[in-house]
Amino acid sequence: MIPPLELSSQLAAIEDEVRAAIDEVLRCGWFILGRQVAAFEEEFAAYLGVRYVVGCASGTDAIQLALTAAGIVREDEVITVANTCVPTICGITGSGALPALCDVHNTTLTMDPASLEKAITAKTKAVVPVHLYGHPCDMDAINEMALMHGLVVIEDCAQAHGARYKRKPCGGLGLAAAFSFYPSKNLGAYGDGGAVATNDEGLAHELRMLHNYGEKERYLHIRQGINSRLDEIQAAILRVKLRHLDAWNSARRQRARHYAARLKGLPVRLPEEATWAEHAYHLYVVRSEHRDALHQHLRTEGVGTLMHYPIPVHLQPAYQNLGYPAGTFPVAEKACNEVLSLPLYPELSFEAMDRVAQAVADFAPPEPAS
């Protein structure tokens, strides 16, 4: 069986470094907000080319904290895309805001600025573009729209560590950006973790208070904050892994090129890169009108695949209150029925990818019912 994702071969390659990093934290005996977190924040900020990074407990919290720090409050509307990973929405509702949705570009499946414009109301205060699958959004158009309507832009970079838009790293393209270090992400911890990146000094100060009980200095609380911290062990692990991120991302891109060559001419739609994009290939997502049958076929051929995501946000039972009936976001809805993520990770062998491509080539779509 070729799994859709496999983390153990990566660990094997860096196990000595990781164990040494964990041991150092244990020896030091300081587990929350210490040297490792401070060093990781500095190193990740340098990597992204931003002035500040503030660690937190998850990508979901990073979205919530960034919105709160940016002044978003209850009743404000925050727009994101209908085909995102649900935690984007959890981060928005966590801030007290009301999520609003828009549709995506059919080529990249990222936010469509024209659809964004239609979703803007007098209550809209922020927009959360999602660099889905590691493909950067159409940021100039989104930023222009945001500027015109006085909206704050918070990037959802949970799938885009190392992705670039017009040569600039994702994470420095709005007021702030939310990162997740969930284990399967391009930069993943061995547990939960997240961070907010920003160039705004005031926002960084707010974040440092908000994620630590609203504390300005010991026992002086000037904000109603939460507890959402990156811990020292995860930060030490992330420092090790950050040093490998560019090599891992190149390995992902190389594998995406290999898939593209092998799958060319087969009846699946391949991922497309916009002219501005340096894709981080968190996922390699093909599309097929016979997605469910293809998924089953690949499974019987020993190829594990996933769907990101099979149900759009507005058709989830939990979000019926948003009031968007089926058909509201046709591009996102169609994509949810067609997307299939092929196995992809930096250590995936080319031989395995050839087997995946062969299995796709052997797929016979079901006969249409007559």
Ligand SMILES: *Cc1c(COP(=O)(O)O)cnc(C)c1O
């Ligand atoms: C993973 C992910 C998140 C949430 O990150 P967590 O660390 O799991 O909270 C948010 N948005 C997107 C697009 C993601 O892929």
